[in-house]
Amino acid sequence: MVKHTMGETCVPINPQRVVTLSLSTLGNTLALGVKPIGATNEVQIDNNSLTYLQKKTDGIKLLGISRPNLEATLLLKPDVIIGLDWFKPIYPLLSQIAPTVLDKSDYANWQKHLSFVAEVLGKQKTEKALWQHYHQRMEQLQQALGDRYQNKKISFIYIGRNQINIDAKNSYAGSIISDAHLQRPASQNVDAPYGAFPISLEELKKADGDILFVTTFSKSGNEFLKNKQQEPLWKNLKAVRDNQVYYVDFMSWAASNMLGTDAVIDDLFKYLIHTP
Structure with missing residues (x-):
């Protein structure tokens, strides 16, 4: 059971068919070692918006820019849909497709969204390893x-x-x-x-x-x-x-x-x- 902006939702353990709604959710999901089957990308600009993701998004179906195509999302048969509270207006429709969890959008605390996605995916150990890597790189940078x-x-x-x-x-x-x-x-x-x-x-x-x-x-x-x-x-x-x-x-x-x-x-x- 995951608490989120729309209440509490029961999500499957270790979901395999994940849809992400927001670029920050997509990036965190990939960082945690899970490749979504579909995603939105709200900042698709000049066909050059996923530079730092390189080849990591190959095979992920683009479901929309600012709003997902609900029919296309349904056809993917996701186990879970993860996104931000921008999508509250269509939450009832999304939750009919699959268990849907929407985190609070908080630009000043982007780290919290990583923890939220890790909880949904059951990847807390991977999250801990990611932070260890981050702090190690920071120490190397500070020394340099x-x-x-x-x-x-x-x-x-x-x-x-x-x-x-x-x-x-x-x-x-x-x-x-x-x-x-x-x-x-x-x-x-x-x-x-x-x-x-x-x-x-x-x-x-x-x-x-x-x-x-x-x-x-x-x-x-x-x-x-x-x-x-x-x-x-x-x-x-x-x-x-x-x-x-x-x-x-x-x-x-x-x-x-x-x-x-x-x-x-x-x-x-x-x-x-x-x-x-």
């Missing part, structure tokens, strides 16, 4: 960093359609940066709804730091960034002047699941340790 970034500020922004967004400390990437004992600029060392907040071009100074990580999540975002890079306000950023701007994969840095953590840590090694 030493004290070279002790007085440096690490900034992270992402750019979409005509909008610059500042990543806050309570985001997914923010939590990983914090676990690495790296410091953020004062403007980013705050909590924000959904772990981010928008700024105008005139507020671009809030994006500055000694190191600036940048990502975009659409073609229009790429074009918008390209235009803004010609602006004096962009060129005058300290990180830009010092050639300390690094471009990273959006889906890795916004994964909100355990599977994406290695990709973010890899980037921190790549740009903070191995880049001259």
Whole structure:
């Protein structure tokens, strides 16, 4: 019996035919060693949204973008459906297809969703091993960093359609940066709804730091960034002047699941340790 946002649901032990509803649920399920038979992907953008998953999603049926195709889901005959509370409106329909459990969507506490998925799948031991791996990699990163970034500020922004967004400390990437004992600029060392907040071009100074990580999540975002890079306000950023701007994969840095953590840590090694 699993407690979730819609009550309590009896789920099968070690389910084999799993459907996931959200990218964070998909990533956590895969990290726990279970390959779903079907999944939704709410951020399918420009056919390039599962970069960090590489070949792990081969054979998983895409059931929809923001909402699953119920008929296609039914045809898969799942043992259990796991998702987030975005799907409350269709919960009665989903629960007629298979036992359905919906976790609270909480961007600031992405770690809790891993525990929830592990409970549903009976994979608590695997979850423990995943955290051991994560903390081991963090220790290796901290040792490699030493004290070279002790007085440096690490900034992270992402750019979409005509909008610059500042990543806050309570985001997914923010939590990983914090676990690495790296410091953020004062403007980013705050909590924000959904772990981010928008700024105008005139507020671009809030994006500055000694190191600036940048990502975009659409073609229009790429074009918008390209235009803004010609602006004096962009060129005058300290990180830009010092050639300390690094471009990273959006889906890795916004994964909100355990599977994406290695990709973010890899980037921190790549740009903070191995880049001259």
